[in-house]
Amino acid sequence: ETGVTQSPTHLIKTRGQQVTLRCSSQSGHNTVSWYQQALGQGPQFIFQYYREEENGRGNFPPRFSGLQFPNYSSELNVNALELDDSALYLCASNRGPQGEQYFGPGTRLTVT
Amino acid sequence: AQKITQTQPGMFVQEKEAVTLDCTYDTSDQSYGLFWYKQPSSGEMIFLIYQGSYDEQNATEGRYSLNFQKARKSANLVISASQLGDSAMYFCAMREPNAGKSTFGDGTTLTVKP
Numbered sequence: 001e002t003g004v005t006q007s008p009t010h011l012i013k014t015r016g017q018q019v020t021l022r023c024s025s026q027s028g029h030n031t032v033s034w035y036q037q038a039l040g041q042g043p044q045f046i047f048q049y050y051r052e053e054e055n056g057r058g059n060f061p062p063r064f065s066g067l068q069f070p071n072y073s074s075e076l077n078v079n080a081l082e083l084d085d086s087a088l089y090l091c092a093s094n095r096g097p098q099g100e101q102y103f104g105p106g107t108r109l110t111v112t
Numbered sequence: 113a114q115k116i117t118q119t120q121p122g123m124f125v126q127e128k129e130a131v132t133l134d135c136t137y138d139t140s141d142q143s144y145g146l147f148w149y150k151q152p153s154s155g156e157m158i159f160l161i162y163q164g165s166y167d168e169q170n171a172t173e174g175r176y177s178l179n180f181q182k183a184r185k186s187a188n189l190v191i192s193a194s195q196l197g198d199s200a201m202y203f204c205a206m207r208e209p210n211a212g213k214s215t216f217g218d219g220t221t222l223t224v225k226p
């Protein structure tokens with residue numbers, strides 16, 4: 001049990017639409033990272049938020065954006081959805097003492 | 113840039129036997145951390161074991177051990193006494209120093225046979 005929850009579990013959207021994915025972590029976890037995991041591949045880093053500011057970004061276009069709130073929840077927003085955005089989206093909160101990340105169960109997004 | 117390579121897309125092991133999952137990495141950093149995660153079909157990534165680049169001893173956590181060969185840039189995961197519940201996808205990952213990003217390999221699917 002990592003204490004990280006994500007919603008929704010599954011989501012189906014149409015190409016061109018916008019989507020918001022949500023993540024909630026434990027009190028005191030002031031860092032959140034988002035990853036995209038395509039089928040059969042490893043997670044790819046999208047971005048990280050620390051104390052409500054983005055402080056690291058992977059190779060993803062600006063239509064991927066995020067927010068972090070004071071209550072340790074976070075959102076990932078994706079605009080103008082493309083078919084290739086179909087993937088499992090993982091949220092990971094604060095690092096443990098060895099730098100390990102605590103992951104949520106993910107949201108599986110399907111774009112048709 | 114950091115890179116993780118896992119060359120075994122799939123592995124099979126008999127229950128109660130040991131198995132080694134391969135991982136090689138590439139980085140120009142002197143200080144780094146290496147991790148192994150397990151991902152069951154449910155999707156959640158579960159942290160298994162950590163090895164720091166300056167650690168002289170190989171890490172161990174219960175049935176998991178990490179065979180760290182720094183000169184070869186390899187960090188293989190050894191699972192002893194495999195159990196049916198070990199069937200899952202396994203990812204090797206590297207953390208950039210002072211950064212939020214972790215770089216993952218493409219994983220190895222482990223199937224434990226009864």
